[in-house]
Amino acid sequence: MGALLEVSGLKVNFGHVEAVKGIDFSLTEGQITTLVGANGAGKSTTLLALSGLVRKAAGQVVFGGQNITRLPSHRIVHLGLSQVAEGRAMLTKLTVRENLELGAYHRRDTDAITSDFDHVLELFPRLRERLDGYAGNLSGGEQQMLAIGRAVMARPRILLLDEPSMGLAPLIVQEIFRIIKMLNDEGLTIFLVEQNVRQALKIAHQAYVIETGEIVLQGTGEELLDHPRVLEAYLGI
Amino acid sequence: MFAQQLINALSLGSVYALFALGFTLIFGVLGVINLAHGAVFMVGAYAALQAVVLAELPIWAALVIAFIISGLVGLAIDILVLSPLRKRDAPHLIPMIATIGVAIMLNSAAQGLFGADTLRFPPGVVPDGSIEAGGLHITAVEIGIIALTIVIMVVLLLGLRRTSIGKALRAVAESPRAAALLGIDVEGLFRKTSFVAAALGGVAGVLISLYANAVYPLMGQPMLHKGIAVIILGGMGDIRGALIGGLFLGFAEVFAVAYIGSTMRDAVAFGLLFLILLVRPTGLFGKANERKA
Ligand SMILES: Nc1ncnc2c1ncn2[C@@H]1O[C@H](COP(=O)(O)OP(=O)(O)OP(=O)(O)O)[C@@H](O)[C@H]1O
Numbered sequence: 001m002g003a004l005l006e007v008s009g010l011k012v013n014f015g016h017v018e019a020v021k022g023i024d025f026s027l028t029e030g031q032i033t034t035l036v037g038a039n040g041a042g043k044s045t046t047l048l049a050l051s052g053l054v055r056k057a058a059g060q061v062v063f064g065g066q067n068i069t070r071l072p073s074h075r076i077v078h079l080g081l082s083q084v085a086e087g088r089a090m091l092t093k094l095t096v097r098e099n100l101e102l103g104a105y106h107r108r109d110t111d112a113i114t115s116d117f118d119h120v121l122e123l124f125p126r127l128r129e130r131l132d133g134y135a136g137n138l139s140g141g142e143q144q145m146l147a148i149g150r151a152v153m154a155r156p157r158i159l160l161l162d163e164p165s166m167g168l169a170p171l172i173v174q175e176i177f178r179i180i181k182m183l184n185d186e187g188l189t190i191f192l193v194e195q196n197v198r199q200a201l202k203i204a205h206q207a208y209v210i211e212t213g214e215i216v217l218q219g220t221g222e223e224l225l226d227h228p229r230v231l232e233a234y235l236g237i
Numbered sequence: 238m239f240a241q242q243l244i245n246a247l248s249l250g251s252v253y254a255l256f257a258l259g260f261t262l263i264f265g266v267l268g269v270i271n272l273a274h275g276a277v278f279m280v281g282a283y284a285a286l287q288a289v290v291l292a293e294l295p296i297w298a299a300l301v302i303a304f305i306i307s308g309l310v311g312l313a314i315d316i317l318v319l320s321p322l323r324k325r326d327a328p329h330l331i332p333m334i335a336t337i338g339v340a341i342m343l344n345s346a347a348q349g350l351f352g353a354d355t356l357r358f359p360p361g362v363v364p365d366g367s368i369e370a371g372g373l374h375i376t377a378v379e380i381g382i383i384a385l386t387i388v389i390m391v392v393l394l395l396g397l398r399r400t401s402i403g404k405a406l407r408a409v410a411e412s413p414r415a416a417a418l419l420g421i422d423v424e425g426l427f428r429k430t431s432f433v434a435a436a437l438g439g440v441a442g443v444l445i446s447l448y449a450n451a452v453y454p455l456m457g458q459p460m461l462h463k464g465i466a467v468i469i470l471g472g473m474g475d476i477r478g479a480l481i482g483g484l485f486l487g488f489a490e491v492f493a494v495a496y497i498g499s500t501m502r503d504a505v506a507f508g509l510l511f512l513i514l515l516v517r518p519t520g521l522f523g524k525a526n527e528r529k530a
């Protein structure tokens with residue numbers, strides 16, 4: 001299977017800060033690809049640029065053969081690229097059900113939406129009891145589940161996840177990684193940004209390491225787990 | 238006498254509510270305090286007046302024309318002023334200042350086109366009979382104002398609760414970025430909101446100019462102050478708040494005039510407003526309404 005998403009020469013500046021300095025990477029269809037790195041390395045900026053939420057200073061993004069570099073955010077989502085942003089981007093004043101429904105906002109295939117809704121509730125049974133409560137009243141873990149479920153409701157071809165394990169208890173983190181693995185087993189292509197480097201590399205087929213806006217290493221998840229530089233800088237060994 | 242005051246207060250309060258509705262919609266969805274909303278209100282009144290005087294249209298058609306023309310002005314404000322500022326990530330005071338400029342331009346344009354004098358609708362534009370019952374009388378204008386406000390409120394509240402676009406609007410109101418990531422066309426909703434909010438402001442302008450029988454270039458100015466008071470009282474960005482706040486101000490003014498004296502009208506109304514805000518600083522329906530990135 002070939003590259004579903006190809007990024008070349010991606011650059012993002014914030015004023016005089018070069019947050020992303022011309023990086024290349026690709027996502028293979030059906031795989032989990034991870035992008036790991038320390039605080040401020042440029043991970044979120046990269047994801048926001050893919051989704052069209054920050055301006056790209058240079059570079060090109062090709063998704064399924066189509067150049068999406070300059071498309072507005074909502075069109076990118078409609079094409080099948082969904083993102084669960086850092087901090088979950090909860091709509092706290094909407095109910096859990098409304099959040100999920102909004103995930104399918106642009107879709108018109110009512111029957112498939114209903115079956116996706118049921119599927120999300122099977123993946124995250126805890127959401128079922130909270131359907132008519134406000135999303136703002138959910139725990140952090142439940143909010144992350146809702147954010148992922150909501151993105152799945154768009155029936156994306158690629159799911160971008162920005163630090164889904166952030167701020168969660170170890171048990172919940174296990175649960176989230178299990179779900180990511182499961183979604184991928186169902187055929188979803190996943191781009192996972194993490195600071196939880198060990199966990200991310202364990203489930204990833206392909207991996208990139210980013211430092212101060214540049215990709216410094218790449219390989220399979222397994223390869224990088226044993227790489228001396230990764231061991232030293234990220235796994236504390 | 239008391240019942241008569243109730244009717245007066247209800248119609249005046251309805252116009253305030255209608256005006257505040259557009260104002261609060263813009264704030265809630267775009268996050269902008271639109272100080273041109275009073276000028277848009279004035280545009281609606283002139284549009285209807287021209288429709289009646291020049292084109293000799295019936296008042297309902299004049300209302301439709303006012304709705305469309307002021308809506309288009311709102312749309313133009315978004316496209317020409319607010320949208321370019323959004324694209325440059327202007328800090329939130331900047332769009333507010335820009336709308337002051339828009340208001341001044343619209344006011345000057347009205348003055349240039351129609352003069353500074355107060356204009357009036359020709360007699361017979363609205364049926365001038367009134368319904369008399371038990372010593373009360375209510376005019377056709379008052380009935381129209383109250384009915385129209387109720388209908389618009391119900392449509393908006395149900396629309397926001399029940400429809401898909403309503404959900405999307407609430408999402409944008411809470412976080413444009415989160416909404417964009419869900420595939421919602423945020424810019425498109427900003428445009429639609431700008432149109433509808435201004436259109437409602439224009440309709441309010443027609444209604445008040447029928448009620449007071451006066452159209453003049455600066456008629457939006459006192460209304461703007463009241464509109465700000467109403468949405469602060471109701472809770473910024475809250476639609477029910479605009480309704481309750483508008484009615485409250487209408488009642489406060491009418492009863493202040495009736496029982497204290499007409500010179501004290503605004504002093505009493507705004508004094509009460511101040512007292513309420515001391516008790517509830519976020520307004521009647523305001524929660525801690527922080528906008529998130
Ligand atoms: N909106 C912004 N304005 C200015 N600078 C920004 C902005 N967003 C990010 N930056 C800067 O860009 C660099 C990369 O930030 P980014 O958020 O992409 O890092 P990250 O890898 O996601 O970090 P973390 O793991 O902490 O989430 C940092 O130096 C950051 O300060």
Ligand SMILES: [Mg+2]
Nearest residue numbers: 043044045086
């Ligand atoms: Mg980040």
